[in-house]
Amino acid sequence: MVSIKYYLSQNSIVGVCILYYVLMALVVPGFFGANNTWNLVYNFIPLLILAIGQTFVILTAGIDLSITSIVAVASVVGGYLMSADSGLFSSPLITVLVGITGMVLAGAIIGLINGIAVTRLRMPAFMVTLTSLMFFSGLAIWLTQSKSIYNLPTLLVDAPYKTLLGLPYPVYLAGLVYLVSYLILNKTLVGEWIYAVGTNVKTSWLSGVNITSTIVFVYIISGVCASLGAMIYTARLETGSPVMGQNVLLDVIGAVIIGGTSLFGGKGKLQWTAAGALLMTMLDNSLNLLGMSFFLIMIVKGAIILLTALFNQYQPKSLVHA
16 A cells, blocks of 8 residues: 555645645635636646656656747748638638648657657757757748738637637647557556666666667657647637747746656656646746736746756656656
């Protein structure tokens, strides 16, 4: 039987989320209101999807700094394919389906490039994805000449606000992404390989793990998740933007780290990431309601992430499944 102490230690981030929510509901005006609750939901969903993709990468002891550029490129690609100004398709349904497909492919291709560079060229993940961040961010701006793309289909821009059984469509998308990711990490050989690579690359290789395929796979997953997040951002803002998501990198990495996933790889759970994403969303929302400036909010979030990373560094590294 798992002891209560062990359970609490493994799920402490969930308790922190509950405590923070209750505290903010008591001290921050409007935090507990219905409108703000929906704001929390709408901001949490794309962050969760992005953070799930980042979790895959960090579990292998890597990191993907290029996710904001993937969001921008996917938004531009989707915007161009779906904009009425382009006039590529007459049917709204076909337009949206082609646009979403183009966004996902863009994310997957950039993820594939990152994965190949890390494995085949044996370059550090930090350097590879930092270069991708710079290159693809610049590419998105160059392709659009710094202009946003408007006149997107009503079918797309209305989707985030349509509900099924009382829940907005993006909630179901996030649930599907979470479920598929959970099954991959828990019920497949690939999931075993992901944890093994993050725990010890040499031992994994000696055990017959396909290191190259595993690492390339997690970067593709990260790219696809970033493009799905871009789809939600694009729909909500009703525009394809070359600077879409440029401020979410800290929140995404912070959600994974605060959730307890080890930067050294091999340790992490998707429920931890979900709780970390929720805490980051509530933190950003509550500080905004308190009237703090953007820069002060960044300082607070950065300090919390740093302290969490330092704390996690001294925790025992073990193979923990999601």
